[in-house]
Amino acid sequence: MSKIMIYAEVTRDNYLHTVVFELAYKAQKLAEKLDSADVSALLICKCGLGENFKEAFMNSGFDNVYIVENDRYTHYSTELYSKAAIEIIKEVQPDIVLIGATTQGRDLAPRISSSLHTGLTADCTGLDINENGKLAATRPTFGGKLMATILCKTLPQMATVRPKVFKPSPENIVKNTNFIYKDFEIADIKRKVEFIDFSANLRNEINELDSAEIIVAGGRGMKNEEGFELLKQLADVLDGTIGASRDAVEMGLAPQSAQIGQTGKTVTPKLYIACGISGAIQHLVGMQEANRIVAINADKDAPIFEVCDCGIVGDAFEIIPKLIEELKK
Numbered sequence: 551m552s553k554i555m556i557y558a559e560v561t562r563d564n565y566l567h568t569v570v571f572e573l574a575y576k577a578q579k580l581a582e583k584l585d586s587a588d589v590s591a592l593l594i595c596k597c598g599l600g601e602n603f604k605e606a607f608m609n610s611g612f613d614n615v616y617i618v619e620n621d622r623y624t625h626y627s628t629e630l631y632s633k634a635a636i637e638i639i640k641e642v643q644p645d646i647v648l649i650g651a652t653t654q655g656r657d658l659a660p661r662i663s664s665s666l667h668t669g670l671t672a673d674c675t676g677l678d679i680n681e682n683g684k685l686a687a688t689r690p691t692f693g694g695k696l697m698a699t700i701l702c703k704t705l706p707q708m709a710t711v712r713p714k715v716f717k718p719s720p721e722n723i724v725k726n727t728n729f730i731y732k733d734f735e736i737a738d739i740k741r742k743v744e745f746i747d748f749s750a751n752l753r754n755e756i757n758e759l760d761s762a763e764i765i766v767a768g769g770r771g772m773k774n775e776e777g778f779e780l781l782k783q784l785a786d787v788l789d790g791t792i793g794a795s796r797d798a799v800e801m802g803l804a805p806q807s808a809q810i811g812q813t814g815k816t817v818t819p820k821l822y823i824a825c826g827i828s829g830a831i832q833h834l835v836g837m838q839e840a841n842r843i844v845a846i847n848a849d850k851d852a853p854i855f856e857v858c859d860c861g862i863v864g865d866a867f868e869i870i871p872k873l874i875e876e877l878k879k
């Protein structure tokens with residue numbers, strides 16, 4: 551029987567990352583194409599935490615959950631986590647391993663794949679099973695101009711997927727999940743990096759981009775800090791969050807954590823307001839799944855107008871204050 555394993559990432563505040571549920575639902579669909587493959591999760595966490603997630607695992611279609619608990623796992627560590635993940639994967643021998651392309655997943659996945667001498671397709675936007683029962687992992691390439699479908703010759707076939715690329719199951723998929731506890735000797739493993747403290751980003755609101763329902767995003771057309779201050783005011787009135795194009799990030803108008811697009815975040819808010827953003831393909835791949843897109847741009851031929859539901863042609867510095875005024879009413 552084929553096996554699919556998902557890395558069940560735990561967030562800093564001790565919840566299962568939403569990407570776990572997105573991957574779980576995708577894994578169910580892949581499993582159907584593999585004659586009901588076994589779907590398992592790998593959870594690495596501090597002692598006792600696994601208990602909190604059992605119901606969530608049972609309602610998300612997992613056949614087996616491998617739990618590795620140790621208080622040394624309280625904070626993510628490349629050396630400690632990869633040791634546990636590699637040992638479990640060697641033992642279970644899954645055909646496919648899926649990991650969220652989060653900060654943690656992007657660190658962990660290549661470490662595992664290089665250690666197991668297998669291939670890893672990063673930042674996939676599509677996963678399927680081909681006619682030979684192999685994982686067909688699709689991702690943008692050549693700066694987003696082409697979509698490449700990549701097959702892996704070795705096992706396990708590994709892929710990372712950014713949060714929000716797939717949707718979680720709309721309803722519970724209840725299974726009689728087996729919980730298998732594992733333990734490894736990690737006392738002697740030296741960490742190159744020690745966790746000292748966590749301090750929030752000064753512009754902390756930007757960390758909420760992944761789950762934001764309203765995003766006000768700015769590009770090069772917002773020109774300067776005053777431009778972004780206007781966006782902030784608009785976001786405040788709408789109870790939204792600030793996002794940015796790569797050019798705006800490179801201009802120092804927003805931190806990298808606010809970048810949306812191919813090399814930034816993928817977002818699916820209810821409302822996305824793009825201000826002074828031209829709509830390059832690398833930006834669009836990160837936001838075009840938003841429910842409603844409003845674009846404000848001085849150039850009537852800007853490509854962003856091809857994907858938006860509502861387009862306003864004009865100077866954002868004139869339009870946004872009027873919008874704020876109207877919204878306040």
Ligand SMILES: Cc1cc2nc3c(=O)[nH]c(=O)nc-3n(C[C@H](O)[C@H](O)[C@H](O)COP(=O)(O)OP(=O)(O)OC[C@H]3O[C@@H](n4cnc5c(N)ncnc54)[C@H](O)[C@@H]3O)c2cc1C
Nearest residue numbers: 769770771795796811812813814826827828832833848866
């Ligand atoms: C491999 C690769 C990865 C990339 N990844 C990303 C990514 O993750 N995210 C991303 O965003 N980009 C990414 N890029 C860059 C991307 O190709 C574009 O260069 C970038 O998105 C352009 O940003 P922009 O729209 O802010 O700037 P521009 O393309 O310069 O557009 C500025 C827009 O502002 C408008 N404007 C100017 N003044 C005003 C005004 N007063 N009022 C209203 N509108 C105005 C202009 O008409 C113009 O349309 C990537 C590129 C590559 C090659």
